[in-house]
Amino acid sequence: MKIIVQNLATEYQDEGSGPVLLFLHGWKDTLHSFDTLTPLLSRTHRIIRLDLPGFGNTEITQQPWTLDNYIQFVVDFITKLNLNVDVLVGHSFGGRIAIKGLAEHTLQAKKCILIAAAGIAKKQTLRNSLLRLIAKLGKAIIAIPPLNIWQQPLRKKLYQSIGSDYFGAGSLKETFLHIVREDVTAQAQQLSLPTLMIWGTDDTQTPLSDGKRLSDMIRGSELHVLDHAGHFVHREKPQEVAQIIQKFL
């Protein structure tokens, strides 16, 4: 069903009754990311999930957005539906929204669940520095005619090979850059509410090492690691994830 938030037609689903769990999906994903998880939790809880602007059936914004814009959008969505959120659940990009929003008290909840959350900057490893140097050199070389005719396809291949969503971001490219450039490490260190973290061992987009770093930053957080699961651990192992969540609640 739809609701108007910030003059954007916003798709959301509201199922079950009980304490309120608000689910925020990841980048290039939709509320349907939680389709298999929802029925496992809606018997005891009210599950609300929405398509964030630019994804699924929610309208896209005219101007590029920042992380703060998305946080304010979630705040306005909560106000519009008159919700008291008990637990904020964020997957990947949704986790980024949850971390910053909760740390700065723009968003309020009693508990937080982060599933393969994004948002903490990569460590300055030798490999990363080397890749950056190669990218800069490559960019200069392929700008020279006639090599420049391969500029776009080569850049596309490069971004695909390092697992970046930049090229697939379409009209959200500017927004994507704003989002990924913002490091929420400082905010994660300020989080003080009970936080559950769920990660898959085979996650390549937000690797388990990120989960461990986040877990060290967030006081009193508990990290649950599921074997043989990737970035979409909640879709790959919904039963296990639901059990962990039920126990935490």
Place this chain on the structure above:
Amino acid sequence: MKNIAVIFGGKSAEHDVSIITAHTPIISSLLATGQYEVWPIYITKDGAWYCDQFMNDLEYFKKDDWHNQLTKLKTIHLSFDNGLTVIWPGLLSKQIKIDLVFPSMHGTFGEDGSLMGLLRMANVPFIGCDLFASAVAMDKVLTKQVLASEGLPVVPYVWFTKHDWELNKSTLSEKISHLKYPLFIKPVHLGSSIGITKVKNNSELENALEVAFHYDDKVLIEEGIENLIEVTLPIMGNETLQCAAIERPLNNTEFFDFNDKYLSGGTKGNGVNRQYSELPAQINDTLTNQILDLGQKTYRILGCSGIARIDFLIDDQTKNVYVNEVNTLPGSLYQHNWKTIGISNVELVTRLINLAQERFDSQKTTTYTFSSDILKQSGGKKI
């Protein structure tokens, strides 16, 4: 070979559905006949017109960067001198005289009669309903008012504009309170179930109205039917009508929404999804006859021609039937339904072309002008 232009896209919430309908079945079937040179005319959401025959392939519109590719093309010009001519401007200017137009635009600025008005001015034959039927059918309230005045059954409803709502909220709320919940809140001019909300009580009303007003300036609030069976009937013809099979959409959600209609077929979906329909609808003979009769009456009262689809609501307990909406460009022409009664896609588009030509020829015999000397007399002592 005749030049036929298929016009699709446009400034409408149903823009993308229009692209699907244009290609499946219209362009693919026209090409299959081998009798037409097909010119796809695509109108962007901003209103720019483009035409290039590589757009005859639906795959073009599935590419990630097709919007960027499009901007490299020149927009076309149209000339109405002695018919419709498409002109590609520039040094290597080219032009094509169009013999026939196949409108494939859903919703505003297309299906609502706007495009038909343009084509009438251009004096070119076109497929499907004419301006008047299109304009009335696009307005769900006007449709109900016209049908009710002719004694056809419609469900109880209330309508108002955004301005009315802002000024007379209490009076309109009082009117709404006489309707029985659940209610359906609908933008008046949109199809494909866009912006429709089902509300179960008064507290949900305000948000639902805001959604409807997001898409339209005029909204319709109508009573939901208990024990509801929804059915739909595609009809083809000008004077002599042929009905397709009565079809019952089967949906798990609270109403048959945009995704049910166009996307739930997954990779096999080509427009309307067969899996979500009972075809033909399993209803008794009395209901079947009633729907066939009401469908044809509705088609004629609204002055439809070419093709249209009439939607009905049935109360399964009382067996009361209500005419709900009229769609003058059914998504993908409801090709799947016509196939069940033995009409292939090629036959469907061929028959629609013949019907368009028949209407165009018959309009030629109508006298639209009148000779008078009123101009000579104007400005004189007396007229």
